[in-house]
Amino acid sequence: MSATTIAALIDALGDASVQVVDLTQPLSERTPVIQLPEPFANTPPLRRRELSRYDDRGPMWAWSVLEIGEHTGTHFDAPIHWISGRDGEDVASVPPSKLVGPAVVVDKTAEVQRDPSYLLTVADLQHHEREHGRIPDGAWLLFRTGWERHAHDAEAFLNVGENGPVTPGPDAAATRWLAEERAVAGFGVETVGTDAGAAGGFDPPFPAHNHLLGAGVYGLTQLANLGELPVTGALLVVAPLRLVDGTGSPARVLALVPA
Template sequence: MSATPVTALLDALASAAVKVVDLTQPLSERTPVLQLPPPFENTPPLSRRTLSRYDDRGPMWAWSVLELGEHTGTHFDAPIHWVTGRDGEDVASVPPAKLVGPAVVIDKVAEVERNPGYLLTVDDLHAHEREHGRIPDGAWLLLRTGWESRATDAEAFLNAGPDGPVTPGPDGAAALWLANERAITGFGVETVGTDAGAAGGFDPPFPAHTHLLGAGVYGLTQLANLGELPVTGALIVVAPLKLVDGTGSPTRALALVPA
């Protein structure tokens, strides 16, 4: 029987010619969550209540009730998460083919080490394309900043200063350029949200959410292990819950990478 693309991939996985990289942060009661200032409502962190654990309530099984927000931990943003995408897709409506695609990594670790509030610019995107080629249609663009090193320390991860959080992300022009000039499927980050910490003061506020979700481009946050991905050549698999009317969902994100 002749090989198919799927059997070739299975062979590559079996021979370790392709490896699977987990891009997901562990989800627990200690996972940092977004903190909004009053009067805005905040999402709760993960909490759980045991239903049974091999005891009188269920002698042969263990299970729990979870409470958590849609946007907790490594999570997916659907267009209806933002007012500009309110007429767009909920999580359950996302076509499954869009949850698998090429990953493109833009690396700004050195810049963020010097400036934790670094803003990705259109010039950065042009420079990336001059070196690595045009961002392909259908790609998931992943912004690597080194922020994952803070993921187990909520204070360092959220990095709130006297004037608000200081975290990296795109400036307004970069978010608009990605929404209008490239046909990306999604934009992923290592931080708590796709916008920079200072983005509430931009015009418009929160441009990554405003422009990208408004254009039907999905968000993906709190990623891990982007340093194990090549700039191009990896395949990403994003697996949110198929949540009806969901504005977002905790997500397992994986990448298939040539070894």
């Protein structure tokens, strides 16, 4: 990219012909976190302990200690999060060039409205490409489902029924196709995890984690405001902590969008 291109982008941000859309859910003690059945260990919700607040403990400053799971709120999944990617990158090892790339939005909001367990298929992805062009190398594929409307109601967001969670996600064939047939950088969703709620019963179990992380494709979860993005033409910026040995990290996710 030339200096002229950078200058043009700076000008476009200044005159609002390019806008910044925040795709990050607010993070608080009330942020929903995934709930695994026994005997598996669960991540705790965000907790904070106040160190000082303009008082005798620190008269001119306020700060707190945070306890937070790597996979809490809007967060990034590194390959080592899953056994299939155990020899891959931790969060700190991810090349920064892969954290910036074109966004491609596949919108199945209407389908999920009718069926909250809707599964994204290879046919869906191929239909999308026929209408909008091939998914570019290095792109972030974002699966829009409308699930963000539940983001501040933990019960509705996790949507656990008698047979387990009922949330949308990709089927096993779609994740294998993305991992083997396309060179995407990452896959993002509005739900609590990149897999569908029923994915523990798929073959293989949790195929988004298994196929994508195993192929070095990153994950993003609990995204917001995907409806403000065009189908193609936005630039995604993903900013996890540079956490050594991190399997994941809460992240700020932004999109640069033509006005």
